Amino acid sequence: MSKPFSIAIHGGAGTILREKMTQELQDEFLHQLEKSLRAGHKVLAQGGSAVDAVVSAVTVMEDSPLFNAGKGAVMTSKEMVEMDASIMDGQDHNVGAIAGVQHIKNPIHLARQVMQDSEHVFLIGEGAEAFAFDNGYAFTEQDYFFTERRYEQLLRMKQAQGFALSESEYPDDDKHGTVGAVALDQQGNLAAATSTGGVTNKQYGRVGDSPIIGAGTYAENGNVAVSCTGMGEFFIRKMVAGDVAARMRYLQEDIATACDTIIQGELKRIGGEGGLVAMDAQGQAHFSMNSSGMYRGAIDTVGNLTVKIYSDE
Template identity: 70%
Template sequence: MTKPFAIAIHGGAGTILRDQMTQTLKQEIVAALTQSVQAGAKILEAGGDALDAAVAAVKVMEDSAHFNAGKGSVLTHEEMVEMDASVMHGAAMDAGAVAGIRHIRNPIELARDVMRNSDHVLLIGEGAEKFAFERQYEYTEQDYFFTERRYDQLLSMKEKGLFALSESKYPDDKKYGTVGAVALDSHGNLAAATSTGGVTNKKYGRVGDTAIIGAGTFAENGNVAVSTTGMGEYFIRKTVAGDVAARMRYLKEDVHTACETVIQGELKTMGGEGGLIAVDAQGDVHFAMNSSGMYRASVDSRGELTVKIYADE
């Protein structure tokens, strides 16, 4: 008997406004989410590993200008792109992460290589890129990542002296633009992958929850895989992904209860806006958010494809 597989993805959570979302933009975002989740599902259908499926899904979003990761990353105060990413495989709870990446097209692939081909979990900045180039990664100029939309956002934030978005020109300007994927493969492996460009106008080499195992990414076979998106500093302080897994492990909560308790509980009370995606050992998928929307999609254990944007869908 074939064991079930499932995959879920997110393209960021936050304030996503219907009245500013054009039909054309919505169609483009839905198409990108669909392409992403199907890229991962194709690997799972062929009997592939959960982590490879999650990475393939995230890579599609890194290659799209619609998401704050890879090509669509926001700009730092110095008008640079600095990206973070992490992965975790649930079988042996192996993990890899990178932070402050400037010249690698797909940081999620580099995070997987850190897990598989180094003795470390987290590499940063120049050291991470040196590791990448030793593994024959292509050097990518900053021009590749530059988009007018992100430059406009940066100028707006600089004028206000902010590093978060206080008013919206685009329907998702107040969205925390992490992307991620969680997967269960037919061998029972759980895995998670998360990638981001961080926050607009960030300074001092700021790193959010995406690169932090247990905060933005977590996977444990027989339990759950989690990828988060939101206000990174809060998600680090509440170790959100690890907290969901712990509630399921020790309190025996189901994936739905654990996710909602964490996202709607103390995290929300302390001001932490955002969401997460999770899949348990049976292929049960859950999306949780305390914001007005989250770009998300899944192919569940029955093979059904779902794509949604707003919280009330």
């Protein structure tokens, strides 16, 4: 008899407007979320590791132009993409992270490679890409990442002279795009993975919370796995993922209390908008957000699949 296993994902949190969401686009988002969940769940059902499951789930979202990661990554002020990712194995606290890569199709794969096949835990920019190419990764041209939507978004952002939109042609252009997954495998191991293109019009090699262990990603067997999404500067300041784990470990808070106390309380008080997905040692998933929406979904320990977009669902 197999032990319980489950997976949960997010595709970014922030302002997601119903009035600008067409039925066709909503259906495509929900389809991609389900596709991601099923990819990760298949790994778990076959006895695979939580690490492999979260990588499989995140890869699906990186390959979709709908999400701000991989193919759908937003553009920097120089009309390029610079992507970040991280992964953590709750079994041995092993981690891998990369930041500022421009020519890697699936950044989450490279983060796992850093974790498994390097003596380091965090590589950036040209060094991260040199490690990738030394390990057989294909050089992916920037053209692969170019989408008209992201280019138009960048131009509007430059016109607004910032990196937040109050008016948008899309239902989620004011969403803090990140994708992530958490999972519990049949061996009782937890894992978390996060991947992002950052924020539109970013400059100076800006890096947010997604690749930072303890801020955007954390996993610890017997406790919790967490992947965050939001304005990274605030998540770094509050070390959100690590704080969730600490509250559960030291205060013995349940997963919902730990997550909501931070997202709805301390983070919100300093102006931080966003959310997270977390999973406890029993495979219970919890989504917490202080924004109008978060693309998200889960397949629970009995196989029930749910996918949602708005905060009131």
